[in-house]
Amino acid sequence: TDEACSSFTRLSFHSAVVGTELNVKLLLYTRKNLTCAQTVNSTAFGNLNVTKKTTFIVHGFRLTGSPPVWIGDLVDGLLFVEDMNVVVVDWNRGATTVIYTHAASKTKKVAVVLKEFIDQMLAKGASLDNIYMIGVSLGAHISGFVGEMYDGQLGRITALGYREPLGNIDFYPNGGSDQPGCPKTIFGGFQYFKCDHQRSVYLYLSSLTEDCTITAYPCDSYRDYRSGKCVSCLTPQKESCPLLGYYADHWKDYLKEKDPPMTKAFFDTAEEKPFCMYHYFVDILTWNKNIRRGDITIKLRDKAGNTTESKINHEPATFQKYHQVSLLARFNQDLDKVAAISLMFSTGSVVGPKYKLRILRMKLRSLAHPERPQLCRYDLVLTENVETVFQPILCPKLQM
Structure with missing residues (x-):
């Protein structure tokens, strides 16, 4: 001493x-x-x-x-x-x-x-x-x-x-390059050169706190992850998904094997601490006569007035008559009980007519908490670039 x-x-x-x-x-x-x-x-x-x-x-x-x-x-x-x-x-x-x-x-x-x-x-x-x-x-x-x-x-x-895969498991936040909240141009000063690179340290640090646990999704590409094709690790029949950071080695027994296979895992983060994103599927069944292509913005609100928003715009979704589209929505808040939902449809076109998206059924389901009741709404008509707010109801339990 x-x-x-x-x-x-x-x-x-x-x-x-x-x-x-x-x-x-x-x-x-x-x-x-x-x-x-x-x-x-x-x-x-x-x-x-x-x-x-x-x-x-x-x-x-x-x-x-x-x-x-x-x-x-x-x-x-x-x-x-x-x-x-x-x-x-x-x-x-x-x-x-x-x-x-x-x-x-x-x-x-x-x-x-x-x-x-x-x-x-x-x-x-x-x-x-x-x-x-x-x-x-x-x-x-x-x-x-x-x-x-x-x-x-x-x-x-x-x-x-x-950036290149080297380990038994390699994690790619936000695709592995530009990080949200970091300067996009050299006018951001010295942070432009080090912010994206250093974010890996702060994401690792987040795994050592109790603020949130970042889940990653084994996947072949970031595009497939954003398209909702890589969430099978969340189903009860599968092993749980890997966690970023300190507890990454808890994922699956094969990481403890002598020569385990290499795995890529993708996830998205918020712009600042605690970085966690919460994933939901938005299932949309439409009945438009013609095919509609565009982006969906969804907002959730609880009874206390807290709101969180997700823009699903990495690539246009294709809506066909009587065909269900499942979109992966990512929110930076996890609202336990959703009191209101808003949807907005956009084709990205500035000029021309406003299109309508006719929805037979919308369903919201939490990936992080599959035990939560799924929320539905029926017979909605979305006018392009107009926010439509509604109260959801519980989906029938027989629905998949």
């Missing part, structure tokens, strides 16, 4: 310009020292208990030399969900440079330092199954190098910051 707390290396942009020599510092946090890091190395383990899980957090490229703003929250979140050792791998002296390739060239050297430390842990009784690495950006590559040094026998690696 008399020792001073260790802290993450703080450098300046000047250091990035002149360059820094690599120096790796390992900062240990446990439930015994939640807020006061201990510097550990191959000969001094501090509070590290080799019988518990050890999670290494490995940051990436640091243009400005400042500590990553998310480090503290990630340490706190991990120790909140499990009694473990958390080791922050501080290689800021090496990662801080204006030339990305200079930082990249030092990643294998960092991996060697980590292997030396893990070797000593193993010598003291630790198990490779209990080693977990969370790597961000270049830190993900470092984690991969360490995994390679142990022939793929580490317990788990989570890599935040890469």
Whole structure:
């Protein structure tokens, strides 16, 4: 208790310009020292208990030399969900440079330092199954190098910051590229360059809180997911859907197999914390004589006046006579009891006549809570670009 707390290396942009020599510092946090890091190395383990899980957090490229703003929250979140050792791998002296390739060239050297430390842990009784690495950006590559040094026998690696499928399961938020709430042009300043990339960290962080649980859907493509073709994991006959983040490894026994198949999983998020989206199917049966193509906007309201909206506009839906169309709607609020629903149909045409969509039956069903009663409405006529508000009724129980 008399020792001073260790802290993450703080450098300046000047250091990035002149360059820094690599120096790796390992900062240990446990439930015994939640807020006061201990510097550990191959000969001094501090509070590290080799019988518990050890999670290494490995940051990436640091243009400005400042500590990553998310480090503290990630340490706190991990120790909140499990009694473990958390080791922050501080290689800021090496990662801080204006030339990305200079930082990249030092990643294998960092991996060697980590292997030396893990070797000593193993010598003291630790198990490779209990080693977990969370790597961000270049830190993900470092984690991969360490995994390679142990022939793929580490317990788990989570890599935040890469597009191509690499893992047993790869998660693609909002398709995996542009993220909602991030600047779309360079006029957004420095955030334009890092916001989308860094969102993976904040989505992972959300899995460590009780605010919401993000469900992902195994699927071949983002388009198929948005079209509602990839929700079979929610049916009672199937395994449950994978969860994003810390609890991703709980999904299905085959992730624990020696050579599990690679799986892509897609999901959408809100623009800001807590990021969760809640999925519903909107089943629409129409009786128009002619085919109608267009988008649907649906709003839900509860008795307290809370409202949430979903625009189903990723591609025009095709409505044919007596043919049911099932649309996947995504809301950023989960209203327990829906008192009112509004629908709006749009063809996207600015000029020309206003079309009508004649609905025999509309049905709303929650994917996250299939036990909730399904809501229906019959004989609706939607005039294009006009919001139609109505009170739903309970669907007959025999309906599928």
